[in-house]
Amino acid sequence: MCELLGMNCNVPTDICFSFRGFTLRGGRTGHHTDGFGIAFFEERGCRVFLDYEPSAGSPIAELIRNYPIKSTNVIAHIRKATVGETTLANCHPFQREMWGRNWIFAHNGNLENLPPLRQRYYRPVGTTDSEHAFCLILETLRERYPEPPGSTDLVRTIVEVTREIAGHGTFNYILSDGELMLVHCASQLHYIVRQAPFSHAHLVDDDLTVDFADLTTPDDRVSVIATQPLTDNETWTAMAPGELIVFKDGAPVAFPTRDLE
Amino acid sequence: MCELLGMNCNVPTDICFSFRGFTLRGGRTGHHTDGFGIAFFEERGCRVFLDYEPSAGSPIAELIRNYPIKSTNVIAHIRKATVGETTLANCHPFQREMWGRNWIFAHNGNLENLPPLRQRYYRPVGTTDSEHAFCLILETLRERYPEPPGSTDLVRTIVEVTREIAGHGTFNYILSDGELMLVHCASQLHYIVRQAPFSHAHLVDDDLTVDFADLTTPDDRVSVIATQPLTDNETWTAMAPGELIVFKDGAPVAFPTRDLE
Secondary structure (H helix, E strand, C coil): CEEEEEEEEEECCCHHHHHHHHHHHHHCEECCCCCCEEEEEEECCEEEEEEECCCCCCCHHHHHHHHHCCCCEEEEEEEECCCCCCHHCCCCEEEECCCCEEEEEEEEEEECCCCCCCCCCCCCCCCCCHEEEEEEEHHHHHHHCCCCCCHHHHHHHHHHHHHHHCCCCCEEEECCCEEEEECCCCCEEEEEEEEEEEEEEEEECCCCEEEEHHHHCCEEEEEEEEEECCCCCCEEEEEECCEEEEECEEEEEECCHHHHH | CCCCEEEEEEEECHHHHHHHHHHHHCCCCEECCCCCCEEEEEEEEEEEEEEECCCCCCCCHHHHCCCCCEEEEEEEEEEECCCCCCCCCHHCCEEECCCCCCEEEECCCCHHHHHCCCCCCCCCCCHHHHHHHHHHHHHHHHHHHHCCCCCHHHHHCCCCHHHHHHHECCCCEEEEEEEEEEEEEECCCCEEEEEHHHHHHHHCCCCCEEEHCEEECCCCCEEEEECCCCCCCCCEEECCCCCCEEEEECEEEECCCHCCC
């Protein structure tokens, strides 16, 4: 199994603190030793760092821990290979362009017997169930909407495909187009919304404390999503299985997703 | 203007030596100070490192100079912004998936009044003429070939689109799908094919010499393509304006591209 990390903010924020704890699970405090990846949106642009070295020892992960890239949407993944070889083509997060925007996706869980892809627009490059599922989401959106739809239609369609894919196994995922961050919980995902008044946070995986009050302005708002809570002195919210939350500008936004079941 | 660097090999090879000289042109020996990017193919997978910091001082470029990623196809670019803002979305190389493979593209030169994109399959994310040209190439291929064609048809179509785009300005580019590397010269590009017997090479941009005989086996073959020669003690071949060369397994391969003009 793998672990997921996401961050959605209203102002560009660096993820060094959370990423430090998270990547220690890749070979030191955890056993997710088959690579890692992290994607940073910066306005419409996106950069993805991938490595199949365990994240605890990867020079690329070390760079990310120390190089404060400020981003409003970040998706990271550490991998314990279950399906597909440990090759670069199978490393999350996956990236595609749709409607002139970058879309980024990372998944935790196993999926079996997924419906075949029509492959009109998107095909997997690697051999994972995860990239197949990502292509299913994008293909459905693209076939239904030649031009980008409004957020409500977008989210409704994603919920619909998610329900279908979730019937094939465990489908925890984080998906973003650089504006919205869609988070689906199948078995385990937690989140926290940090906003003023900011205070101290202490990592679970390392003896490191940060005082967010020193690093933020009163208007900042940051949501962090992770498979397991990354800090041990804050209250994280456990998502319910089957729940899909859309984050925007650092906080969950209401979409009538439950009505759609 | 920008500078391009490409490497195509028959066995995975690291580009640390060439990249060292190349990136010094990004702010130290050259004035290409608006970012850089480098893409490494590893089998079907691909990782792209981008930064809008000048490459001479970028922590990401420093990582690449010191972390020997072995790849059979590498495309790098250092940028002096002429069209489009200095944002991540405008950094080369650009990446898209087509037919289940990654395609990578970097361009040097200015293009004006390009034909509009039909946008059935690909749209630019940023605002550069370069990404527009890349999407034109892919869109034409995708419309003509729903399934991947043979190499001859592929190259013939790329040559055809290239001629059309080249009529709109200066179109030096490097394009790869991880197997073939297509290099088009509009104004300046040089290449060298290194094979046994290997010898010493000395950088133009730094006082650094490497003895490739120590690093290679007799069967290795590596082509390096660059806007300007990177070494001062080897013989680089200048490409002719209008010439398109296809590299595979470390050497130019013959396609009847001249017949197609």
